[in-house]
Amino acid sequence: MSTPDVHTGWYIDYNRTWGSQTQWLCSKFRATLWTNFLGIVVTIALARLFRLLLKVREPAAVHGVRKDPTAPETIAFHLLSETVDEIIQRRKEGRIQLNTPNVLRNRKPLLRPIMEIILLITTYAGFLACGVVTAYLATDSKALSTNSKCGLYVPSSNLSQSQDVLGPFAFQAQLDSAKLAESCYDTESGANDCNFFVQQSIPYTPSDDPCPFVDGMCHENMSSASQFSTGPIDAATVGINAPRTWQFQRNTTCVPLNRNETYITTSEKDGIYTHTYNYGSSNGLPFTWQTKTQGSNLEWQAHYLVSTVQSGPAYEPIAPLKRPKGSSLTLAFIHPQKISYLAPSDDPIFPANTKFSIKSSDEPRWRYTGNHASVLACVDTTLWRDPSSSKDWKPYLPEPTFVIKDAHTRGGFLFMVYTLLWSNIYDTINYRLGSGLAAQKLVRGWESLPLAKEQWKVEAKQLFETSLARIQIDARNIAQGAAASYPGLQRLEVEPSVCDGTFQFISQGWQNVNVTGSIWIGVLASITVILAIPLEDGRLFIQPLWGFCTKTIPHFFTITIPGFFSKKIPEYWRSVTEAIEVLLGNVSSFWSDLTARGSRRN
Helix, strand or coil, rough: CCHEEEECEEEEEECCCCCEEEEEEEEEHHHEEEEEEEHHHHHHHHHHHHHHHHHHHHHHHHHCCCCCCHHHHHHHHHHCCHHHHHHHHHCCCCCCCCCCCCCHHHHHCCHHHHHHHHHHHHHHHHHHHHHHHCCCCCCCCCEEEEECCCEEEEECCHHHHHHHHHHHHHHHHHHHHHEEEEEEEECCCCCCCCCCCCCCCCCCEEEEEECCCCCEEHHHHCCCCEEEEEECHCCCCCEECCCCEEEEEEEEEEEEEECCCCCCCEEEEECEEEEEEECCCCCCCCCCCEEECCCCCCCCCCEEEEEEEECCCECCCCHHHHCCCCEEEEEEEEEECCECCCCCCCCCCCCCCCCECCCCEEEEEEEECCCCCCCEEEEEEEEEECCCCCCCEECCCCCCCCCCCCHHHHHHHHHHHHCCCCCCCCHCCCCHHHHHCCHHEEEECEEEEECCCCCHHHHHHHHHHHHHHHHHHHHHHHCCCHHHHHCEEEECCCCHHHHHHCEEEEEEEEEEEEEHHHHHHHHCCCCCCCCCCCCCCCEHHHHHHCCCHHHHHHHHHHHHHHCCCCCHHHHHHHHHHHHHHHHHHHHHHHHHHHHHHHHCCC
């Protein structure tokens, strides 16, 4: 992706855990340089830390006084730092007293080399740990889209021509959604062409559900429909970056419809048969769909003839098919044209029950000889909720009284709503039609490879996955202004915060660096280096500092706490003034001690 489309520099990633939300996006080369630099800083700090530990290990150095090495109480230190021969020689010279010579006879001469090896191994492990820790500061390649063409686009012409203008863009969106669903759903993480969205796919759960219609509308009184549900999905799943994100839920139930004479009628005139499908009124006509045939199928190319309708202004379903507010109904009429099958099928949508033979093969073939199309009905429901304030699910279009005060949060919510507008079965196939069926991909010439036992469920599953992928594709298209290049479309005036760094995706050639972690590592490393500064008298800076703290802090609280709980204001300010005087006096003494002894060893 080009540089203008990516927000570089620091930003807040609200989808990360607290403490790692502040990120810095830069090129991978700069991220590597930064983490390597921090690795060097931490390595130096680690060396200083070992110096601190070794200094604390010496009993005399803890207090900053050089004790007599011949004193008996220092024998434990000498046993760890000198060989047996050195200790015996010191004893012969009378410099130390050792009342238990058996200790020397039992002492291992290799103790010091072993400890040195352990120290070297620990140091090496520490250096490796430094590299690993700093490498984790470079997190991932997530980035915020900042395309200037971001927005929601609608036809600029009148409504009568809107479908012609919107058609090419909607068709491409359906193709992209189908490709994403085929490549990235039900596949392993990190599959090819699946590295753009922050999450490869939107999870869902399939199940069998009772027929959603009454009055025997389901095919042959089928009691089992195919249902798919995402459950609660956070808007961050599709890349929405906002201080507070909402949840949405997509549910779809598909089932074949009854095709008896109540709903499909046939009339004949001059050898031409007219088939009328009466599942409601469409486009002002008293029927839903109508086809004409002469004898058998008129088509000479093997394919699936598909037509779709969706409940709304253009289609009013009959009473048994009507759905409650917030749901939409899609009917897909599917009719095979001149397709022969290698195996029989009793699928209610893809039947192949008439056997015939061909001259070029001894193997039998099957086909569908009926003139009526099969009807697949799908009910879509899209809901949303605010998980922080309510557990009630609402229709995806917000109510007029719904108000979000924070602009960035409001932009994230509206972005989610826009991505859900076309997530339904109708808007996944109404432009692709027969080419959008999985069964069409099995057609080779005039023949079709064997279908699944329940091919209609395969189609329902694929269509639902494509409707989920449409959410991701629409999020990308809105953020990148993909519709701007199509003639006849204009950008709709929407909330400015919708395009204010709301969409997050996986960038190429960029890397995030954890700003908070970098600051903490830099501060801790600097403190360690400062504390291990050697003074002229052999002490480290931490030793006089520790003495200053142990002297000042208890005294400071001893003075201020009684005054803090006092109800008399003069006594409170008197205790504060006295505490400040003590603090300044101790600081002056501490600084005088440092300057008198020198700051560093040459």
